[in-house]
Amino acid sequence: MPLDAREGLLRKTLTHSVAAGTVLFEQGELPTFQHVVLSGSAHLFGRSHEGREVLIEIVRPGDLVIPAAVVSQAPYLMQARVLEPSRFLLIEGDAFRAALAEEPALAQAMIDSLASQFRRMVGQIKNLKLRSAPQRVASYIVGLSRRQQAPVRVVLPYEKNLIASELGMTRESFSRTLSAMQRDGISVQGDVIVIVNRR
Amino acid sequence: MPLDAREGLLRKTLTHSVAAGTVLFEQGELPTFQHVVLSGSAHLFGRSHEGREVLIEIVRPGDLVIPAAVVSQAPYLMQARVLEPSRFLLIEGDAFRAALAEEPALAQAMIDSLASQFRRMVGQIKNLKLRSAPQRVASYIVGLSRRQQAPVRVVLPYEKNLIASELGMTRESFSRTLSAMQRDGISVQGDVIVIVNRR
DNA sequence: GTCATTCATTGATTCGTCTCAATTGTCGGA
């Protein structure tokens, strides 16, 4: 973005350091800020009427936190919770939307961000609809190994609890699946998984 | 958009009338056009390695067909199939991306489109992870009744086969669920459903 | 070091949904 436009926008922002356990916003609230992850992460949970809760997405440094809600000015479909000490940039919603309309570079970045988040969601739907629990676990491990650039030794980045929830199953099922997979392909020790047979 | 920009872009487009059964593009292909639904609809299917296939989304007149793939220049994650006679506007990919960068109005429209598609996907994930099959069927019917502005009599818009697939279950389960729900809330006659007890 | 708390594992059982199979219903074509 041009420097003056950027500075104008930055005047409408503040940075926020939050402790583990903080809730950035609740499902159902109207967005007032566009949150941007500077460091750490935010976990996005969906909640049902009955109160069940499921992890849907994790956003990391550089990501916008649900830009879709901010540009739509519609209620959040997820709750954002911070599970590790993190810093966020908060951009005032109106100013952000105005800047989007004025600044092509910003609009372009937003398009890219929305597109990649959309694709992640589609991938997750395909996972849920087309794969069994063990298949989801396997592809999750393979995906981890790619992201960690570790062909053999991968480390689970969160509690198994959360990972299970992200994969759409219970922690018990996740645990059982891991131990079943020890018979033909991996070995598990706490949060460390060694891939023996990648196929 | 300004008239001359629009006309410039329209020179890079063609309209396409397709018969039922046509495949617009395959999962895995690289986008060459941005398809826009003019009339009719397109059904987007995800396919697994084993060849199983599931309906993920239906796009209708005015919608872009997976703009995320076009702006990312990344392979389609879904196949687009046309199940009823329909017309599409095909915009040449490069020209479309160029126009996005040049024309703020177009960029803004793209942002809105991507945001709403993102939210639909999130809603679907919550459906899959948090609700049982009967709950999904019930909320689908209620959603239909809202969209058709018919508080009582709703008509299933597609074959039960497809609806089941969209809801992430088999046609058998869908059928069973409907008949179970006849005991406390609806009556079913072919593709017509009468809502007796909305709650 | 001990204790309480949380997280993870394991077992037994129940429940939901899929699969396979047979039957019925519906529509369009010969």
Add this chain to the structure above:
DNA sequence: TCCGACAATTGAGACGAATCAATGAATGAC
């Protein structure tokens, strides 16, 4: 009008995953 093709229903059974319950391991507070 009969027939074939396809969609939808129904039943029986198997399977997967959730639930409930108990135990074991790790973590942090004091």
